Amino acid sequence: MTSLLASHGGFGLNLNPFETNIINLAIVIAALWKFLPGFLGGILERRRAAILADLQDSEQRLAQATTALAQAQQDLAAARQKAEQIRADGKARADAIRAESELRTIEEMARLKQGAMADLSAEAARVTEALRREAARQAVEKALVTLPGKLDPASQARLIDHSINNLGNA
Known part of the structure; x- marks a missing residue:
């Protein structure tokens, strides 16, 4: 009857264990039940160990990074x-150099001022001496012009002798 229903395209239930492979399926399911936990368990255990190792490595790297960050912050x-x-x-140092430079500038300005004052004094002395010589020369020329008419030959000779004696003593 089952074949009759199956041949007409209807729904039927096949209870023959050899045709339906129930025994094969039971053997496969039992084998999977027996061996799969060990096989999958080993795979899962290795995966779990790898994940734990990765987590420990990550935690260790995090600790190292935290330590390196703290050290870098201290270094910074x-x-x-x-x-x-x-x-x-x-x-x-810049303030000291500026103060030293200012002091040197002031000292240099004082030295230049002293030099200028010395040059001015020397020039004034030279001009004064030149004026005194010129005045003396003009006085001598004027005296030479006026004296011959005022001195007689004897007085003139005494004056010349006296001047010669004064030149010899100087």
Whole structure:
């Protein structure tokens, strides 16, 4: 009867275990039930161990990165402090150089002023001496012009002798 229903395209139930492969399916299911947990369990256990190793590695790298970050932050703070110290030292050095330069400029200006005053004094002395010589020369010329008419030959001879004696003593 089952074949009759099956041949007419209807729905039927085949209860023959050899035709339906129920025994084969039962054997496969039992084998899977027996061996699959060990096989899949091993795969899953290896996968679990790999994931745990990756997690531990990630945690270790995170700890290293955190330590490196803390060290880098300390280094950055130290570098900033060093830069601030260098900047302060540079400013102090620049101030010292500026003060020294100003002092040297003032000293140089004083030296130049003293030199100018010395040059001015020397020039004034030279001009004064030149004026005194010119005045003396003009006085001598005037005296030579006027004296011959005022002195007699004897007085003139005494004056010449006296002048010669004064030139010899000087």
